[in-house]
Amino acid sequence: MITNHKINKLIILFITAITICYTSLMLGFTYYSITDVIDTLIYKQDINGSYFAIFDIRIPRMLMGVLCGSMFALSSSLLQSVFRNPMASSETLGINSASALFVLIGISLFGKSSEYSLLCYSLIGAALGFTITLFSSLDQGKILRVRLIIVGIAIGAFFKSASQFIMTFQDEKLSSFVSFLNGTLYSSTIESASAIIIPSIIVVSITFCCIKQIDLLQLSDDVAISIGFNVTRWKIIIIFLALLLTAIAVSCVGSLGFIGLISPNIARLIFGYSNKYTLLASSLIGIILTISADIIGRIIFIPYEIAPGIISIIIGVPYFLYIMRKLRY
Template identity: 35%
Template structure:
């Protein structure tokens, strides 16, 4: 049963031969870039604290050089906009972009529509690392939680990779099965540590559900190098990824070093996923719903699927986080709850549409 799911037979054999639809794709890129801009501007204005649009405009103008705007607002307003909302929505955007593009990469690599960035142990490794961080002495926690989460994610995938490798090749089915098994093992350890964690359980649960609650600038600057490097590397491999949709043997015959491309793409997707989850926790469903939505609308050509997923993922997670921080304001709910709440119905919709062979 599992194997039938893994070998998705719905992939059309002609998938690598995509008609060029330049005009609609240029529109799509321009449209999604402007959407991202509008989303950033709009969500900067929304929050549990009411800041009038005029005030927001003046605060932004005052930051520009050569424009003298007299400060008539409380300094707390500036703190809220520049030190709370802006870093938070930028991190949400970076994380959303990473998860979406990593999801698209995994789905392409595994040729399986159910693949998401957490398929081969990233989430379980990160969770175990983070929970270990919570149990360390108090003064280390601020640094140890993201660091251990990041290391745990990379280590888990490295272990899965080395288990699944057969000689010089990497059979994707073995990789998934090894990932699922190691993930279950790590999740068991995590659950045990959670039971033993006593009063730290609250902090752990909100990390596991994913939250941007206390994001500040240093976190944004920490993840930018990894995420931008990883995303660019993935974008540059869109063409080999397209060819590999045929089947690995044919791709090899067409002059693509399949094993090398697999290794690079797995590495890059794992790196950006690990960087995405290490500060904000495990945010589910973005990596599945965004690539599928993009595929539904603009088709499966990876040269566009990857950048469009990046843009759409960023906008989606910024919006989801805005819902998370305003829906029950002044209290906040974990953003993972919102993405799953929106993501699950979408996934059910996809299942119903399966006959249309969207992948």
């Protein structure tokens, strides 16, 4: 009975996500009605330039939003379950800014040879940022919840200002990176979107294969060890997965602020602590939030665009404060 209930909720989320994705094809600088979009998508008609607008601009953008939104949400869910800390996320642990910095450095030193080279730089950055945060918040083998987040934010600020520092001197070459730092879907093309589809699907499906282990990590370490579960090994594997997810996402859209932070929390609010549903739900919520932030940023001040990263901070901070209030120490 309860399971049915949860499945119903999941279906509702799924339908919402699809509706929002479809809306994102309709809205923008020029508005196309529902039938216009269907005509363009299925019958390949060109209504008022819709073929170009939808196929070359809005679909890549939507696709990128779907992939990256779900990856940010997933990676943060993983980090939150490993640290048992609802405030952990790739943003608040400084991972996003670190990998953005390394993408920046990589491009300015070696150029953009292929989509996968960006991914490599980004992964190195993510690993470095995470390691620094982890080791500087480690104190006698313990990690305090709040301290971890403060240290992470400080490390994030460090890497962010380092990227601004680099950008100050290379403004002509890297001017598009100003928006990259705040997270944007603006620069997505069909090539960049199709380049990450395969790696992201692989990593996401590996993540979903680990649901059982992630659930076991929720137990206290003693209990988990007593049933013969290798806690340390799985923690490392899951953290690595989280880093991989973040790295792929950041290499495409930059650092999408608070989306990763809030989606798992909302999912947990709806579905409770069983990861079977929560992971799926949090990635769906990540998609919904990313695409709606993108839509809002696109239509609110036409013709200017506000990066979804900025919108997500404005939405996300009040929720972050709300989570903090609920936490007890």
